[in-house]
Amino acid sequence: MPALSNVYPSLKDKVVFITGGGSGIGECLVENFIKQGAKVAYIDIDESVSLALNKRLEDTYQATPWFKQVDVRDIAELQTAIDEAAEQLGGLDVLVNNAGKDDRHNMEDVTPEYWDNCLNINLRPHFFGMQAAVKWMKEGASVINMGSIGWMRGRHEMVGYTTSKGAIHTLTKTMARDLGPRGIRVNSVVPGAIVTERQKALWLTPEIDQQFIDLQSLKFRIQPEEVAAMTLFLASNDSRACAGQNFIVDGGIV
Incomplete structure (x- = not known):
């Protein structure tokens, strides 16, 4: 696909923290926030892929994200x-909150x-990440939780x-209510069948790939x-009126 074309001036110099930023969707998020001029920090359990990502971003954009190796199951x-x-x-x-x-x-x-273990990776860090982050956040800040259409479809x-x-x-929904009075937005992005290197390595076949495209509008x-x-x-000021919502990016499966 063509490179993202939108530029959000409100993201320049914003501090962005991403969990699971070393590969897959997270890697793409890290790179595109860097391209917006944001100050990016991220964590990932895989140090080697993350250091390789930082080297690539330094070579390409002359910007190196803040990185620390962390297993999100370790809340402390x-x-x-x-x-x-x-x-x-x-x-x-x-x-x-991207790690999953x-x-x-x-x-x-x-x-x-x-x-x-499933909940400790895919759910618990979302809440405890917010708990730690909000004390640093001011009015206009944004929390984005990464969901999945898997639960909407009852994926077997x-x-x-x-x-x-x-x-x-x-x-x-609940945290949007709790944090809204402080001027902090909470929303979720709900990806559909996204192709990542992990998907390709573990279970994606041409037949499965076609099945998902057949399901999409x-x-x-x-x-x-x-x-x-x-x-x-959702991170930019353009979404200042959005809170407590699921934003589905699935090509029209659900």
């Missing part, structure tokens, strides 16, 4: 990273430990993941850049 480390980035970069204007893991699993194989063989993502809908493969486009809008 997550919150410490948010505090460190905000202190070093001068506050916090945008939080993007969409493993497939049969219902019969799910143990209590596996179930807890991933009940731990879809349950987590369904709960993000409620979390977003728009007959083209949705890319991470489409998710980034919506996220940039």
Whole structure:
């Protein structure tokens, strides 16, 4: 797809913190916020891919994001990273709760430990990330939670993941009410069938790819850049009247 064309002057010099920013949709978010002139901080569990990303961004844009290796299941480390980035970069204007893991699993194989791990990766960090971020945020700040159409469609063989993502809908609605009086917007972006390198490596086949396109109203493969486009809008001042909403980017599946 062509490069994103919108430029949001309100994003220049804004401090943006992204979880799971080293690869996939997160990598695309990091790069496009850098292109907007934002001060970007991100965490990821994979240090090697993140350092490679930073090198590429430095070579391409002469800008290096703030990065720390963090496993979002460790809430203390997550919150410490948010505090460190905000202190070093001068506050916090945008939080993007992006980190997640969409493993497939049969219902019969799910143990209590596996179930807890799904929620610990895909849901719990969203709330505790907000808890740490809001003390740094001022009026006009924005929180963007990454959802999934998986729960809306009742996607089979991933009940731990879809349950987590369904709960993000409620979390977003509730926190929008709680933080709205402070002038902080909370919304979620809901991607559809997005092709990432992880998807290609683990389970995407030409047949599965075609199945998703057949389900879509728009007959083209949705890319991470489409998710980034919506996220940039919600982070910018142009979305000042948007709160508590799910913004679906799926080509018309649901």
